[in-house]
Amino acid sequence: MSPIITGLLLAVGLSVFGITMSGRIGVLLAMKKENRLDNIPQRASALLRFGLGQKRMVDPEEFTPGLMHVFIFAAFMVLALRTIMMFVMGFSETGLVLLTDLGHPFWGGQPELLTAYRVYLLIKDLVAAGALLGCAYFVYMRAGVKPDRMSPSWEAFLILGFISGLMVTEFLFGGSHMVPREQTMPVATSNFVWWEPVTSVVGMGMKPLGWTAAHVLGVAGFWIHLTIILAFLNFLPVGKHFHVITGLFNVFFLRLGKDSQTSGSAKLPTPNLEKEEFGAATVKDLTWKQGMDLYSCTECGRCQTHCPTYITGKPLTHKAVNQDLKHWIWDHEMWVEEGRGPSGTAEPLPEIIGSALKAETVWACTSCGWCETACPVFIENVPRLIDMRRYQVQVKAEFPPEIQRVFEGMERQGNPWGLGQDRRDEWAEDLALPTWGDGGGPYEYLFFVGCAGSYDDKQKKVSRALVKILREAGVSFATLSKQEMCNGDSARRMGNEYLYQTMAKTNVETWNSMGVKAVITQCPHCFNTIKNEYPEFGGEYRVINHTQLINDLLKEKRIKLSQVMNEKLTYHDPCYLGRHNGVYDAPREVLKAIPGLEVVEMQRSKREGFCCGAGGGRMWMEEHIGTRINHNRLNEAALTLKHAEDPSTPYPDAADRKKPGLVGEYKEPGGKGIVAVACPFCSTMLNDAVNDTERGERIKVKDITELVADALEVKQGAGTVAPSAVVNAKPE
Incomplete structure (x- = not known):
């Protein structure tokens, strides 16, 4: 081919790409630091399963589109090596001959290498055909079906054209080498070969054109292929397909949970209030991982399918939040990276709310977690919004007015209703429940009744029903009675991190001094907070939700x-x-x-x-x-x-x-x-x-x-058993 043309293409393409990427990387470096290099084995496992293995792409609700995406992803991974080969062919005539003519004497002396290369070519052919199928499917989806979750986008069709062009030019280039140069050459040179089945068919179709026309098509295909690769490379950092570059990194740096499920959605990051980490005011208050999340959003819209705010017409879709923040950052890279505003002089960055997002968008989220469950590249949407709420609450004191009384109730009475702390155990006045630290016991479980279970009339019935079940099963438990205080979940998720941490530390200190080891909850919010977030404050407990405990009691036949x-x-x-x-x-x-x-x-x-x-x-x-x-x-x-x-x-x-x-x-x-x-x-x-x-x-x-x-089938007198008669038994 031509080393000069190949070199010029590479020089121009990589230079432009480097300039664009320097700005993108510079923004990430200007953001807050965060350690995402802990537990490398777990991260590597997640990368294999969810990054390279594309496990989330084929979730049941989006199986067919996910499978088509897997076809395209596989082609990118396999053809990366082919791309390197084609640049080698562009620089070296010898490389071109060796990589296109498998009858060359070189291969005769390398049978194992020849076999490996043929297997690679077979895989390359199949995945390239699969990618074309995937592209055709997505053109049909966008032009015909027009799913709600897919926003209309010319960019999507351009990218599909790029991908299809790469596959077609690959087949044309390979097929041209299967057309015999002269009629005196063996016919077998254009016969079907098992290691390039699709390319063979293309070559057979090109044979009637003659060698000259096929050669021209092949050379054109070669240069078009290299041009598309470099154009595609430079388009990635300026569009939604930036995830092609950042997606695998984003999966590797995901937020890890406490177990092997690699999902950290249950636990919010804990800011250091002593270091005045009061939330996200500007984009520089976001972490570099949160910035990478923005780069990695594919606008696939999976986050919308079961999103309660989107479905019911609220001003929040996580896809839109990601795009609004990303494009604001891209439009103001120098401002973020160097502090120079639009005027060219040093200016403070504007706050996120008011410049990139509206306040009602930030306050709409229910933190249900669907967006993070559905996202194939593990974008962490909820913590970012909570960080913005933290700033609004703790620094600006700007929040929905109705939650002011909730904060005051939690601060003054230890519950969001603001009802008297002395009324917390009224629901159980006639039950003669044991109280932790009353000299009885030892008790296996602390029954954390929760604010709703103590004050809400409907939930009081649930509390009493659970006591009935626990006593029937002979479970050893006690409550904190009037000493119980809210776990702080609502305060944290409404942005009042200071109030949450105060309540969490107080609870942990109290429970640890009492020797609490295991906790029963009847509220999933209490369950999640105590199980997943209290350990950060020294609260390591075995936490069991009431449905889990009841299920265990049924399996052990302790209740009927x-x-x-x-x-x-x-x-x-x-x-x-x-x-x-x-x-x-x-x-x-x-x-x-x-x-x-x-x-x-x-x-x-x-x-x-x-x-x-x-x-x-x-x-x-x-x-x-x-x-x-x-x-x-x-x-x-x-x-x-x-x-x-x-x-x-x-x-x-x-x-x-x-x-x-x-x-x-x-x-x-x-x-x-x-x-x-x-x-x-x-x-x-x-x-x-x-x-x-x-x-x-x-x-x-x-x-x-x-x-x-x-x-429940109640044994004689089981509903009124005295506390001292409750046995110390485990539900597991």
């Missing part, structure tokens, strides 16, 4: 359910029990153990469960924009129960490509039955939705604990 309930029931997964902590089976196993219950699943369930709207502190905020999230969820429950009664009832796809969330737009009264919950927030939100939609005659919302207590 005998009362028959002839009811239809659907279960609503709490986000902080299910998605954030992976507890899906225990609640369902408990429900299936209740005689007579017919359990039917909503479409949006388990991993794809839909939020009730209360998480992220939204329990305490008004919902003024769009439709109410709890209404959407209850509509689906009503439709599910109706469909169970009458299968002919239309049941739209929850993840409909044109308009996801259609199951939440059901307006009829629906079927008759029970919506089972395992969270006081969910109970409140869904009960409110029942009342708002006037479905109280048909639908009842009940905690799993209440259902179990109603079905």
Whole structure:
């Protein structure tokens, strides 16, 4: 070929790429430092499974598009080596001959190398064909189907054209070398060969053109191929396909959880308040990993499919947040990196809220975790928004006015309602419950009742039902009575990190001084906070959710359910029990153990469960924009129960490509039955939705604990057993 042309292409292409990337990298270096090099083996494992293995791409709700993307990704990985070969061919005529003529004497003396090269060519041919199939599929999706989650974009078609062009030119270049130069040459030179099946077919199609025309096509294909590679390379850092460069790095640097599931969505990062880390005011207050998250967003829209804010018309989609922040940074790189504003002089950076994002966008999030569960490159959306809330609350004191009383209630009375601390144990006045540290025991479990379980009238019934079950099973437990204080979850997720840390440290200090080792919770928010976030303050406890404990007691036959309930029931997964902590089976196993219950699943369930709207502190905020999230969820429950009664009832796809969330737009009264919950927030939100939609005659919302207590076969006198008679037993 031509070393001069090849060299010029490389010099220009790599120089422009280097200039662009220097700005992109400079911004990351200007952001806050963060250690993401801990636990290398776990990170390497995640990279293999989710990066190179593309495990999240083929999640059930997006299997076919994910598979097509895997085809394209595989082609990129395999053809990277081929690209190097083609540049070698451009510089070296010898390299061109050796890599295109497998009948060359060189290969005769290297049989093992020849076999390996042929296998590589076979893989290259197959993945290139797969990539063309993937490109055709995505052109059809964008031009024909037009899924809701895919924003219209000329850039997408350009990239698909680049990718298709690379594959086509590869086949043309290879096929041209299968056309015989002279008719006197052996016909076998253009015959089908197993190691390049697709290229062979292309070569057979080029044979009637003659060698000269085929050679011209091959040379054109070669130079077009190299040009597309370098053009594509330089387009990546200026568009949404930057993830081609950053995606694998982003997976490697993901936020690790406490276990091998590699999901850290259950735990928010803890700022050092003594170092005045009060949240994110400007983009420089974001960490370099949060910056890389922005670079890695593919705009695939998977985060929208079951996002409660997007589905119900709130001013928040995580895809849009990522793009707004990214483009603001790109438009102001010098400002971020060097502190020089648009005027060219030193200027302070503007705050994120007001320049790149609106306040209502930041406050809309319910922290349900769907966006992070669905994201194939592990973008951490929720912590970034919470950091912005922290600044708004702790520095600017600008937040939704209705949460002021919540903060005051937690500060003064240790609960978000602001009800008297001396009333915390009124729910149990006639139960003669043991109190931790009263001289009794030893007790195995601290029953952390929680604020809702202590003050909310509906949840008090759940607390009493759980006591009934624990006593029937002979579980050794005690409460903190009036000493109990809120765990601080809502304060943290509403941005009041100082209040949260104060409450967390106080609780941990108290519990550790009492020798608490294991905690029972009936609220997933308490469960998540104590299990995943308290360890950072020295609170290492064995934490068990009430549904897990009840399930264990049933399996060990320590309780028996005998009362028959002839009811239809659907279960609503709490986000902080299910998605954030992976507890899906225990609640369902408990429900299936209740005689007579017919359990039917909503479409949006388990991993794809839909939020009730209360998480992220939204329990305490008004919902003024769009439709109410709890209404959407209850509509689906009503439709599910109706469909169970009458299968002919239309049941739209929850993840409909044109308009996801259609199951939440059901307006009829629906079927008759029970919506089972395992969270006081969910109970409140869904009960409110029942009342708002006037479905109280048909639908009842009940905690799993209440259902179990109603079905419980109680031994003689078990419900009134004295505290001293409770045995010290383990539920596991």
